[in-house]
Amino acid sequence: MKRAAMVVNPIKIKDMRLLHREVEQVMRRHGWAAPVWHETTIEDPGFGQTQQAISDQVDLVVALGGDGTVRNVSTTLLGSGIPLAILPAGTGNLLARNLGLPIRNRKVALRAALAGRDRAIDTLFVEIDTTGDGVADESAICTVMTGCGLDAEIMASTSERLKARAGWLAYPIAGLRHINARRTPMRIALDDNDFEDERPLTTVLVGNCGRLTGGVRLMPDAEPDDGVLDVLELSAERASWAPLITQVLSASTRTTSQVRHRTAESIRIECEEPTRVEIDGEVHEHALAVRISIKPKSLVVRVPRSSKPS
Known part of the structure; x- marks a missing residue:
């Protein structure tokens, strides 16, 4: 039995x-x-x-x-x-x-x-360097999404009490406190490529999955078993939040001066100053560098015989 x-x-x-x-x-x-x-x-x-x-x-x-x-x-x-x-x-x-x-x-x-049936999905391996010496001193597995910058700030400021009272709306409510958040200079390198030029970013999101609560498709092309990680770079200041939010909610993958969607098997992120990172909602402090790589079909999950994202 x-x-x-x-x-x-x-x-x-x-x-x-x-x-x-x-x-x-x-x-x-x-x-x-x-x-x-x-x-x-x-x-x-x-x-x-x-x-x-x-x-x-x-x-x-x-x-x-x-x-x-x-x-x-x-x-x-x-x-x-x-x-x-x-x-x-x-x-x-x-x-x-x-x-x-x-x-x-x-x-x-x-x-x-x-x-149900068994489905093998990818996971992300996240390594965090808090000293800047090039050696990771923290690591974790991610099943859904990792965020560097504003996303992690929102997670850090969302209290358990607010989540209990407002449910998933707690996150956009907490986000309003950070509407004036300044952008952090970051450098990004995809796969084995060299680092790109530094640019000020509001947040960098790296996803195994692309759907959030409320039906928001943040990364429309992301699938949990496609063997790649999806990267979303956002850059906004207060006056430009409205068009950025409109584009994100429309599930568009179009690249603009504020939004860039890409895919890779690994990503390295370097921050000019200590930055918060969230891994599936768990906040890690003082990151100076983050490396995220894909672990294809590494987790077996039981799903309904006929299942669609909700």
Whole structure:
């Protein structure tokens, strides 16, 4: 009999007993054994729990939480061959949205996972240099998107309280505080090419997936299993925000003086001054250089038999 492990962020759950009953009921109806339960903690937000699930040789690992929990579980599952299922319980739920997973109903999402198909998707390997000596002192796996500059500033200023009250609208609300943010001089090198001339940028976004909450297609051509990372460079000052936002919301990939879309297998970004970087919503401080590379089809995810991005 197949068995799953549940890796749950308890902060996202109002009634843990009810969750156990619901999940175990659905599992039984689909012919699965009762799952092994693991709860994340502040000290271990999902890594050790997932490693234990791998050691237990379960058939499926189910991540129940927000984008951070999903990323931590995904990081540990890389190379294990065990598929990841997602029960979304966060504000963005971006990987789930991009894979066409059920977002609003926990039981529906679990049934879809148990009866679904496996899909191998890419991940991004992010290395951060905070000292400027050319050696990465931080690294992480990214499943959806990494942002350098304004995007990370918005993430850093979006409180858990605001997210609880406003949902995904918390991010544009927080973004209004940064409307006067100055641009940061950055240099970019794609693949093995030399660095391009330095230019002042508001933000550089590197995506494995391209859809945000609210139906926004930030990177219209991005697919999570296409073997390339999508790069979006934005450069705007206060007076030019309106046309930039209009172009982004229209899902256009046209290059202008403010917007540039490109693809690559790797990217290097050098910042003139310490800059915040966000990786699937988790903020890292004081980056002077960032390197991001693609890891093709490195993560197996359970998706519905018929799934479309939401």
